[in-house]
Structure formats: C-alpha cells, structure tokens
C-alpha cells in the first residue's frame with residue numbers, strides 16, 4: 001500500500017520566532033509564509049507489525065535516534081488518534097539542493113503528517129493535518145497549504161494551525177543566495193528558546209508584529225510584491241536583531257550573508273524590486289517579481305556563482321502522489 005505524499009518548503013515573510021508553549025509548540029505570535037515550488041520532500045509511511053521500533057530512512061540512509069525524535073512525536077499522535085500501537089517505517093526523500101543547507105524540516109514534517117495519517121487510515125482535514133504537522137516542527141504547519149499561509153497561534157494544540165491566505169498566482173518569486181558556511185548554526189529551536197528567555201529586544205520584536213502582519217496581508221491582497229518584500233525585509237531584520245541581545249549573544253549572519261544583503265540593496269538602487277529575508281542560517285532569500293527574476297539573477301552572477309543562485313516560484317500544498 002503506497003502512502004506517498006509530497007510537501008513543499010515554505011519561507012516565512014512574517015517570522016515565527018519564539019514559543020509560548022514548548023511542549024505542544026504554541027507560538028508567541030501569528031506568522032505568515034510563502035510555500036515554494038523549488039524545494040520539497042516526498043515521504044511514505046507504512047505501519048508494520050514486525051517492527052519493534054520506528055525507523056526513518058532519509059534518502060535511503062537509516063537515521064539515528066535523535067533525528068527520529070520529531071518523527072516519533074508525529075507518529076505517536078497518529079497512533080493515538082487511530083487507536084494503534086504498531087511501529088512504522090518512514091521513507092523520506094528531500095528534493096532540496098544538497099549544497100543548499102536549507103532546512104527541510106518544514107516540508108519533511110508536513111509530508112510525514114500527511115503520509116502517516118493516510119497509512120493509519122485516518123481521513124484528516126487540512127486543519128487537522130496542519131495541527132499534526134505543527135507538533136513535528138512549528139513552521140511545518142504552514143506547508144499543508146500552497147501559496148501564502150498564516151499560522152494562527154491559537155492557545156492550545158487544537159486551536160493552533162495554519163490557514164490559506166492567497167494562492168500567489170501573481171507576479172512574485174524568490175531567489176536564494178546559498179552561502180556555504182561551515183560554522184555550526186544554533187538550531188532554530190534552540191535559537192528562539194534562548195532569545196525568548198534572555199534577549200531584552202524580544203518584547204520590542206513581539207510588539208511590532210501586529211502592525212507587520214496586517215500590513216503584509218494588505219500588500220498581498222493588493223498583489224504588491226514590492227511592499228511584500230519591504231515588510232518582509234524589515235521583519236527579518238528585527239527578528240535577527242533579537243539574537244544579538246541574547247545571552248550568550250549569537251547571529252546567523254556570516255560575512256558572506258552580509259555581502260549578499262549588500263548585493264540586494266545594490267539591486268534596489270538599480271531600480272529592481274528586491275528585498276531579502278533570512279532564517280536560522282546564513283542563506284539569503286530574495287523576494288522579487290517573478291518577471292524580474294532572470295534579470296536579477298544575471299546581475300547577481302557578477303558576485304555569486306550559478307550554483308549559489310536558486311530561483312523559486314510559489315508552490316502547492318500537501319499532495320498525495322504515485323511513486
């Protein structure tokens with residue numbers, strides 16, 4: 001029985017950066033993202049009476065216990081809903097350029113939620129799938145939907161899930177500048193926890209989010225990709241500022257990240273609608289018009305290699321596939 005599903009990566013334009021409840025992953029604030037076509041995960045789950053423990057194969061390589069923790073959280077919730085105790089085998093393939101160093105937990109955990117619930121014979125709604133994926137990794141709850149999605153924070157497991165905002169069938173795209181850095185980043189989970197607990201800038205970040213979110217939804221409704229980018233860049237800079245005030249302080253920015261951010265500012269001076277966002281890593285993601293993407297890429301080839309530049313368009317939500 002094949003339960004193959006595909007889920008795509010999403011990039012937050014209004015960031016999730018801090019949990020109100022770490023146990024069931026309730027965020028401090030609503031966030032909003034764009035699901036992309038370029039990066040996705042395909043996953044198949046089978047429950048098997050002969051297994052004594054859950055197994056995760058990632059790109060055909062069996063994974064160790066630690067990488068299984070988020071997977072087990074989702075599988076345990078599915079088993080509880082289905083009233084079964086059977087262990088499962090999870091086969092997952094990440095279609096994310098290996099050099100990218102891009103976090104695939106969002107697409108991975110969303111695909112897991114979809115396939116595991118199918119394999120257990122559950123017929124979950126998109127809202128229930130989003131709630132389930134959230135327990136694997138917060139941002140995964142937004143990958144259930146294509147285009148723009150908003151994660152409504154809620155106040156409990158059942159009330160914290162994403163909703164679709166707009167299908168993004170208009171002139172917006174993203175261009176990734178992949179900055180290959182050796183430094184070990186602080187994981188998003190650890191980074192946001194440390195920031196919430198110790199950064200004096202955290203409250204200022206939180207206080208500014210309501211305005212960012214309503215301005216972002218207005219810009220999306222007007223299909224104004226320049227405004228979307230402007231708000232997203234300001235929001236990302238504020239998020240990253242909080243890490244500098246943490247104890248101990250940290251930053252995801254590398255010298256190469258700064259060079260990429262400068263290149264984006266230069267593009268704006270040349271008249272392009274280009275803004276950037278960044279997550280828990282050194283890569284820089286440009287938000288631009290799809291119609292200007294190739295021209296922007298050509299300009300960036302003066303400063304970066306072809307393999308460092310990956311273009312992406314808005315992508316679909318969770319899909320069942322034949323494999």
Ligand SMILES: O=C(O)C[C@@](O)(CF)CCOP(=O)(O)OP(=O)(O)O
Pocket residue numbers: 011012014015016017025031105136137138139140188189278279280281
């Ligand atoms: O995606 C965003 O809104 C912003 C971030 O990417 C910025 F880094 C955080 C994603 O955090 P995630 O990996 O979902 O954390 P988990 O719930 O602890 O697993």
